[in-house]
Amino acid sequence: MTPRAGDSPEAPTFTERARRQQLIECTIDLISTRGYPSTSLSAIAERAGLSKAAVLYHFASKDNLTRAALDQVMEQFRAYVTERLARAAGPREAIIAYVRAMIGYQQANRRHVRVITEMLLDDDGGTKLKTPGSHDTQGRWQALAALLTEGQEAGVLRQFDCRTMALAIGGAIDGVIAHWLVHPELDLDAATAELETFTLNAIERRD
Missing domain, CATH: 1.10.357.10 (Tetracycline Repressor, domain 2)
Known part of the structure; x- marks a missing residue:
């Protein structure tokens, strides 16, 4: 699975937008219950029922994902x-x-x-x-x-x-x-x- 390029002119599909929102909600849940240091990409992937690679497809790093949640x-x-x-x-x-x-x-x-x-x-x-x-x-x-x-x-x-x-x-x-x-x-x-x-x-x- 190849991550989207940051400067890609393609708009995200409905499914991609829904998946990104799911990941943001999982991140909010984990930070609020476990704290920021314990909210790893692996933990987010597990909560969302996805692979870590799938998370990285939508967000290139934990920092990008947690900032999106914030x-x-x-x-x-x-x-x-x-x-x-x-x-x-x-x-x-x-x-x-x-x-x-x-x-x-x-x-x-x-x-x-x-x-x-x-x-x-x-x-x-x-x-x-x-x-x-x-x-x-x-x-x-x-x-x-x-x-x-x-x-x-x-x-x-x-x-x-x-x-x-x-x-x-x-x-x-x-x-x-x-x-x-x-x-x-x-x-x-x-x-x-x-x-x-x-x-x-x-x-x-x-x-």
């Missing part, structure tokens, strides 16, 4: 958040929608959270790998900073440094999710409500 997870995450922001009636409502969406997606997609933490975050919160598409921690909260800026320009938020505030709110979200992953008995809905109150107290005008 890209899919991040794209679905972004789409979920973007959809909910689009429904917001104004800047204040958009910021609360952002907090709810960030936690809501992770609550509904626990295995995706494991993929993100396994592949992107070190124990100290740093970034393990750099993948095109804003996976770096430096740009993680740019969207929230932009929402905060819009709120200030609309006159509904007090004046503060938007980047610093975005990092503070984002850090609070990360902290709640990290605790929930270790202690799943945490009432995440109640925690979300507390984070909403925390956020509004931090950003709203007092006059």
Whole structure:
């Protein structure tokens, strides 16, 4: 079986697209249950019921396949958040929608959270790998900073440094999710409500 050339003009067939998606889903499952280091090509092939050569036909390496899995997870995450922001009636409502969406997606997609933490975050919160598409921690909260800026320009938020505030709110979200992953008995809905109150107290005008 000859791997497809990277610059081949041929579009993948329906069967090839379905097989690639199957491999991505198997990769997500394995990373979320076994961790990234234990997710080998052989393990992925076994989970998918294929030979290792068949996996390599669709993805030239473990790195290519795991990055494709991460890209899919991040794209679905972004789409979920973007959809909910689009429904917001104004800047204040958009910021609360952002907090709810960030936690809501992770609550509904626990295995995706494991993929993100396994592949992107070190124990100290740093970034393990750099993948095109804003996976770096430096740009993680740019969207929230932009929402905060819009709120200030609309006159509904007090004046503060938007980047610093975005990092503070984002850090609070990360902290709640990290605790929930270790202690799943945490009432995440109640925690979300507390984070909403925390956020509004931090950003709203007092006059």
